[in-house]
Amino acid sequence: MxxxxxxxxxxxxxxxxxxxxxxxxxxxxxxxxxxxxxxxxxxxxxxxxxxxxxxxxxxxxxxxxxxxxxxxxxxxxxxxxxxxxxxxxxxxxxxxxxxxxxxxxxxxxxxxxxxxxxxxxxxxxxxxxxxxxxxxxxxxxxxxxxxxxxxxxxxxxxxxxxxxxxxxxxxxxxxxxxxxxxxxxxxxxxxxxxxxxxxxxxxxxxxxxxxxxxxxxxxxxxxxxxxxxxxxxxxxxxxxxxxxxxxxxxxxxxxxxxxxxxxxxxxxxxxxxxxxxxxxxxxxxxxxxxxxxxVSPTREARRSRVYTRDGRFNLLQARFKRDFTPIDETCDCYTCTHYTKAYLHHLYKAKEYLSATLASIHNERFTVRLVDDIRASIEDGTYADVKADVLARYYAS
Structure with a gap:
């Protein structure tokens, strides 16, 4: 087993x-x-x-x-x-x-x-x-x-x-x-x-x-x-x-x-x-x-909060109204390859259900991928470097 x-x-x-x-x-x-x-x-x-x-x-x-x-x-x-x-x-x-x-x-x-x-x-x-x-x-x-x-x-x-x-x-x-x-x-x-x-x-x-x-x-x-x-x-x-x-x-x-x-x-x-x-x-x-x-990835998404390599932020913040970049340019999820922070900001302001779907997809992908990277780093001997890089960036602020 x-x-x-x-x-x-x-x-x-x-x-x-x-x-x-x-x-x-x-x-x-x-x-x-x-x-x-x-x-x-x-x-x-x-x-x-x-x-x-x-x-x-x-x-x-x-x-x-x-x-x-x-x-x-x-x-x-x-x-x-x-x-x-x-x-x-x-x-x-x-x-x-x-x-x-x-x-x-x-x-x-x-x-x-x-x-x-x-x-x-x-x-x-x-x-x-x-x-x-x-x-x-x-x-x-x-x-x-x-x-x-x-x-x-x-x-x-x-x-x-x-x-x-x-x-x-x-x-x-x-x-x-x-x-x-x-x-x-x-x-x-x-x-x-x-x-x-x-x-x-x-x-x-x-x-x-x-x-x-x-x-x-x-x-x-x-x-x-x-x-x-x-x-x-x-x-x-x-x-x-x-x-x-x-x-x-x-x-x-x-x-x-x-x-x-x-x-x-x-x-x-x-x-x-x-x-x-x-x-x-x-x-x-x-x-x-x-x-x-x-439950954090979807719970945070419903509250307009998303994860990135540089920490977590709230898409309802006014600074994202005209931000036409993805949530995380390094992310390969469907949300990041098709939609912008400005669009998600609009969805949350308009209280559209799609906001939770798109943000949840990203947050789940971020979390799954992070643990996948940890697993890969154990396999290839780079664990210490991956840990140092991830934690330094995510908690920098």
């Missing part, structure tokens, strides 16, 4: 090939996010043309709408969305718990005491409650009540039919106490064991379907001993690969990630959940990460 290629000297980084029933993924690789079986505002054909090797969708959102059974009946996620390549689905745990606590990137769990473990977003109502068996939550769409357990998450992801699926885990925040982190980590381990058992059962029950690789998720927040212990505890369960998840201090991303990776098998793939900035890619690659996913 995973073949290790060339090592990055002095680091945990490497190249590799992740083999799936729907094709190979050469790593390191960026996996664009198509949350609801669509990369927002972009056709699947365009995602293939810009170099995306795989796409990731979300179990929580597809469970709520249109329903995992609908996707299953359509022939699985790829067939449903018209994407022929490999697919990933996350377990739904992030959305169940983060939306339930009123946060997005900052997560909070339930607690019986009014401490940091009980924090929710200001002005929000808690929509998710954790217990030993799973999570009870209310839909962010209509307030209806639902229940996710490890078994339910596995069932949903098997119906979605992605090539890579993730174990259901409990996410914590940097605000949670160490005591709660320990309690949560033990619960996530028990959930992981249940996920493995249910995955094995469903794989046998659905033997006519392509095999789905199950990744365990390493939690532990910012605590080195907990991260290492979590990784060691997951190894005997026989996962096909691993996701590194939970709260990670950006400034220590490489350090914290490396704690977990150094405890995992070298011949299994590692995926870092929710990473999308250039400096994060380099830090994560050096820490041994093989694949990444993030």
């Amino acid at each position: 995973f073949t290790v290629g060339k090592q990055l000297p002095g680091t945990l980084g490497r190249t590799g090939v992740l083999s799936t029933p729907h094709g190979d993924v050469r790593t390191p690789a960026f996996v664009p996010v198509g949350t609801k079986a669509t990369v927002k505002a972009v056709l699947p054909e365009a995602m293939a043309e810009l170099g995306a090797q795989a796409l990731l969708a979300n179990a929580y959102h597809l469970y709520l709408q249109p329903g995992a059974d609908v996707v299953d009946e359509a022939g699985g996620l790829g067939a449903f969305m018209g994407w022929r390549g490999p697919t990933f689905t996350d377990s739904g745990g992030f959305q169940v718990l983060s939306l339930g606590a009123g946060f997005q990137k900052t997560l909070s769990m339930d607690s019986t005491t009014a401490t940091a473990d009980d924090v929710i977003a200001p002005g929000k109502e808690r929509l998710a409650h954790v217990d030993e068996d799973g999570v009870t939550f209310r839909s962010h769409l209509d307030g209806s009540k639902h229940r996710f357990t490890p078994e339910v998450s596995m069932g949903i992801q098997h119906q979605l039919g992605a090539d890579v699926i993730f174990a259901f885990d409990e996410l914590t925040t940097l605000m949670n106490s160490r005591g709660y982190q320990i309690e949560s980590l033990a619960r996530t381990q028990r959930w992981a064991e249940r996920c493995v058992r249910e995955h094995e059962r469903l794989t046998q029950e659905r033997a006519d379907k392509p095999y789905q690789a199950l990744f365990g998720v390493v939690q532990g927040a910012q605590h080195e001993d907990l991260r290492r212990q979590a990784a060691r505890d997951l190894r005997p369960l026989g996962f096909d690969g691993y996701g590194i998840g939970g709260a990670i201090e950006k400034e220590r991303l490489g350090e914290i990630t490396s704690w977990a990776v150094s405890e995992l098998e070298e011949d299994k793939p590692r995926h870092l959940l929710g990473i999308g900035e250039p400096d994060d890619f380099f830090a994560a690659v050096e820490a041994g990460i093989d694949t990444f996913d993030c």
Whole structure:
């Protein structure tokens, strides 16, 4: 399933090939996010043309709408969305718990005491409650009540039919106490064991379907001993690969990630959940990460922000009204080879939907290409030079 290629000297980084029933993924690789079986505002054909090797969708959102059974009946996620390549689905745990606590990137769990473990977003109502068996939550769409357990998450992801699926885990925040982190980590381990058992059962029950690789998720927040212990505890369960998840201090991303990776098998793939900035890619690659996913390229595009080799800028700025050059003259995407900053500025000012499409195509191409360049630089021995050049230019201002 995973073949290790060339090592990055002095680091945990490497190249590799992740083999799936729907094709190979050469790593390191960026996996664009198509949350609801669509990369927002972009056709699947365009995602293939810009170099995306795989796409990731979300179990929580597809469970709520249109329903995992609908996707299953359509022939699985790829067939449903018209994407022929490999697919990933996350377990739904992030959305169940983060939306339930009123946060997005900052997560909070339930607690019986009014401490940091009980924090929710200001002005929000808690929509998710954790217990030993799973999570009870209310839909962010209509307030209806639902229940996710490890078994339910596995069932949903098997119906979605992605090539890579993730174990259901409990996410914590940097605000949670160490005591709660320990309690949560033990619960996530028990959930992981249940996920493995249910995955094995469903794989046998659905033997006519392509095999789905199950990744365990390493939690532990910012605590080195907990991260290492979590990784060691997951190894005997026989996962096909691993996701590194939970709260990670950006400034220590490489350090914290490396704690977990150094405890995992070298011949299994590692995926870092929710990473999308250039400096994060380099830090994560050096820490041994093989694949990444993030919504940033399309989210930033909808907000009129685009990436270039010289940093990120906002196309709504007045200086672009008569700028008849492409977003990035070094970019080979369809947007940069056909349209100007002046045209996109006009689209955003006129609130035309095409603005998000064109900017998303560029941002996804920029991100995919950056990680492709990192992979190539490991192969040809120019990694240090590529890293220095990319970071110096991108963060110059």
